[in-house]
Amino acid sequence: MFFVLNGCGETRRPKRNVRVRGKLRGCLELSADIMSGQSPSPAAGKHITPVQRMVASCSGAILTSLLVTPLDVVKIRLQAQKNPFPKGKCFVYCNGLMDHICVCVNGNSKAWYKAPGHFSGTLDAFVKIVRHEGIKSLWSGLPPTLVMAVPATVIYFTCYDQLLAALRLRMGGYAEEAPLLAGSIARVGSATVISPLELMRTKLQSEKQSYGELTRCIRSAVETEGWLSLWRGLGPTLLRDVPFSAMYWYNYEKGKRFLCERYNSREPTFTITFISGAVSGAIASIVTLPFDVVKTRRQLELGELQAKNLSSGVSNSTFTVMSRIVAQHGFSGLFAGFLPRLIKVAPACAIMISTYEVGKVFFHKRNQERTLGLQTNA
Known part of the structure; x- marks a missing residue:
């Protein structure tokens, strides 16, 4: 280390060395955070x-799909054992990231589940499926999720982070409400981008069309009904997903801050992000459950009508379907499937967000180390 003399006869260190020391201090602090299980500061x-960010969210989506898919495959197999699906009947497959409507052909749908077996419970189903059908059977139906849900999740999480940072700067005293707005806008954007692909996937799945037939069908729909026909069904999806997203991110940020204060943690640890993600996902799934029930009912009805080449004679608006459910099953019908949805969504949210945060920590550390290397060699 050397010093130079300024105009007043005082000594000072060169600016370059100060910058290097600052970078080194930042990297050392970051390393200490990571060793203690903490994530970098918001500024970092x-x-x-x-x-x-896209790579981190993609990793989270893939890991969530891999861990949650077996749970729903087993649930479908148990459901088929109790009530076998007749020809033309639909069932819903959801692995925590995306819903899939599956149409049964001749009472079976080999892409999603094989012939129903005889299982005494969830654990017995896991063991017998692996033993008799191979471990790959636990991930039946995973490819459509990887094709559809992973890109949607990447768009969603990346947009949320960018929007949150921008909104917090501009909202001033209302910065605490920024997750509500950022989550809502990000969900609208990702759902709008993916909606045409979802329509194509549904047609391929329910009507067994070839890609050539699908192309002609879509071209015909666009010519007769306009480009907006590609976003048919987007409304009910947004009614469920936008409130869920707004509540999820708001509660997640609040819960993360609360746990950090409670346990005197300067930055959120992996455990804190996991718990915050699970709790916020559970709350959002409970509040938006009626919209999920309505969306699922509409999807099943439309799927079965398409499978039988019939046209719907009744209105399928969200309010109409909701009224029909209340008339048939009472208000409790709007909360059907409460426990299965909670068991599935809460872990999926926890796995996704904690993996995403770990990914950001990894890339931040990598970027800091690269910057330090460049500064040192300069």
Whole structure:
């Protein structure tokens, strides 16, 4: 280390060395955070590129799909054992990231489940499926999720982070409400982008069309009904997903801050993000359950009508379907499937957000180390 003399006869260190020391101090602090299981400060997040955020969210979506899919495959097999699906009947497959409507052909749908077996419970089903059909059977139906849900999740999480940072700067005293707005806008954007692909996937799945037939069908629909026909069904999806997203992110940020204060943690640890994600996902899933029930009912009805080449003679608006459910089953009908949805959504949210946060920590550390290397060699 050397010093130079300024105009007043005082000594000072060169600016370059000060910058190097600052970078070194930042990297040492970051390393200490990571060793203690903590994530970087919010300011540090600015050094993560959008591409790195996309990679982190993609990793989270893939891991969530891999861990949650077996649970729903087993649930479908148990459901088929109690009430075998007749020809033309639909059932819903959901692995925590995306819903899939499956149409049974001749009482079976080999892409999603094989012939119903004889299982005494969930654990017995896991063991027998692996033993007799191979471990791959636990991930039946995973490819459509990887094709559809992973891109949607990447768009969603990346947009949320970018929007949250921008809104917090502009909302001033209302910055605490920024997750509500950022989550809502991000969900609208991702759902709008993916909606045409979802329509194509549904047609391929329910009507067994070839890609050539699908192309002609879509071209015909666009010519007769306009481009907006590609976003048919987007409304009910947004009614469920936008409130869920707003509540989820708001409660997640609140819960994360509360747990950090409670346990005197300067930054959220992996455990804190996991618990915050699970609790916020559970709350949002409970509140939006009626909209989920309505959306599922509409999907099943439309899928079965398409499978039988029939046209709907009744209105399928959200309010109409909701009224029909209340008339048939009472208000409790709007909360059907409460426990299965809670058991599935809460872990999926926890796995997704904690994996995403770990990914951001990894990339932030990598960027800091690269910057330090460049500064040292300069």
